[in-house]
Amino acid sequence: MTTRRLVRTAPVIPGAVPTAAVRAFRDRLHRVSEHRIWQGTADKGTTPVLYVDDVRYPARPLAWVLHHGTAPVGLVKAGCRTPLCVAGPHLTDDVTRQRERVLYAALLGIPLTGPCPAGVHDLAQFGYARPNRTTECRGCDNARRRIPHALKGAAAA
Ligand SMILES: [Zn+2]
Ligand SMILES: [Zn+2]
Incomplete structure (x- = not known):
């Protein structure tokens, strides 16, 4: 049983x-x-x-x-x-990880303040720096990831 x-x-x-x-x-x-x-x-x-x-x-x-x-x-x-x-x-968690990204960017001399390059997100909340000193945005990264594959294929064709 x-x-x-x-x-x-x-x-x-x-x-x-x-x-x-x-x-x-x-x-x-x-x-x-x-x-x-x-x-x-x-x-x-x-x-x-x-x-x-x-x-x-x-x-x-x-x-x-x-x-x-x-x-x-x-x-x-x-x-x-x-x-x-x-x-x-x-x-x-999200808060401590972002705090670490801000510190890391500061070490590279990049202040994560103001809007992201697309002007949509707050860099203090979503920004991060790459080792090559470019500023990226997780908010924009996530938005890109949500685009369906069919749409991407159509754009590439
Ligand atoms: Zn451990
Ligand atoms: Zn963004």
């Missing part, structure tokens, strides 16, 4: 993560120097997921909330590029 259990995905709310989930999260960490490698389930082998009492928590946003006490903005990634690392200080 097989029983099918309903699993629901829970939002990770700062200050309101159930104690059982916090304990289960900590039980699944494997310490490798400064990294905390996830020992639990991972979607596609790369996205850490925590299951507690038929509730599914995305483990990286959970780790972020436990570390910072605030909700992340956008995707949470392991900035250390170590597979399955969920160490709080190693995690990045």
